[in-house]
Amino acid sequence: MRRIVAGPLLVTVNCILTIVAVAVDIKFEQRLNVLLLLALPIACVSWYGSQKQAEYALLFVVGWSVYWGIGGDWIAWVNRVLETISIAAIWYCVRELRLSLERGKISRQTDEITEVLTRRYFLQKLSEEMERSRRYQRSLTVVNFDISNFHEVNEAGGQAEGDKVLRMVATTVRDHLRFGDCIGRIGADEFAILLPETDNEASEYVIQKMKQLLAKEARKNYWPIGFSFGAITFGVAPSSIEEVLDALDEVMAYAKKDGKNHVRHDKM
Structure with a gap:
């Protein structure tokens, strides 16, 4: 099965979105929720990228959330945990949807009994x-x-x-x-x-x-x-x-x- 690998344009766009989200986070000192800005590149890489690319993107966001949670009060920690869980849920759902569609495509292409091409x-x-x-x-x-x-x-x-x-x-x-x-x-x-x-x-x-x-x-x-x-x-x-x-x-x-x-x- 052919795996779609994110091209240079997709990688560039996702990097820009991530940098914008991080910059906004720093500028407003976490007072502005940037979940959507972080969720977009995660969703894009999860859908179009390879498994490894999607995992790296998720690890980056989790690492960023942990970094900003250090030294904050308990409310900041709770917010960061909820954001991280939400982004991880988006990552998981997008990956599972893609894999489900790929499995469906394979099942249509192969004979049910022999598992060779129809x-x-x-x-x-x-x-x-x-x-x-x-x-x-x-x-x-x-x-x-x-x-x-x-x-x-x-x-x-x-x-x-x-x-x-x-x-x-x-x-x-x-x-x-x-x-x-x-x-x-x-x-x-x-x-x-x-x-x-x-x-x-x-x-x-x-x-x-x-x-x-x-x-x-x-x-x-x-x-x-x-x-x-x-x-x-x-x-x-x-x-x-x-x-x-x-x-x-x-x-x-x-x-x-x-x-x-x-x-x-x-x-x-």
Whole structure:
């Protein structure tokens, strides 16, 4: 998940607001409540900054409140404690709201059972990588595979056993992909893998490795399943995503025509 880091402009604005709040505090000797001026930069950094930036901002405000509370009467101390609690509450609420929205975004992007990308977001990722392939003239490999006899497992062991198969497939493939590669569940028993900047030879090695790992896990769990793979390596990705999907359907049809547990890998 991409984390938004506060840019120079945001940092500058927040520093100015903090300096203004501190200056007002000093000028009026704490007679003027500057909670709002301090709360604004805290809220901004908590929303747009990193976790560490937000923590530093909160520590600064807490330290400033403690510093001004030293030597004051008990009323000044109570005011400072209440201000600090209020600012900390703002910091916490803003951070939790942001994290909640990020978790919601992740849940929409990933399949509930397998925790890999849904079809929609896999195709979005594919579109992005196709554009990058064309821009930099880099190769791109797209792999499609499905689980043979999956319905037999569902019928014999129930939906829970079928879900266990799906999770095994997703976890096995995901754990052996490089950073930047991705896997998505694009059908009931169908998955797709995206291998950016991977040529024909390298992608063939990945496909055969995945096939062996999945077969090993299936035997270990006594599942009567197999895996058919269809893959295409593009020297440079085409401009249409429909062209890629149609080509994948075609190679998958050839792979299944050859029988279960076969691989068809074309180069375009």
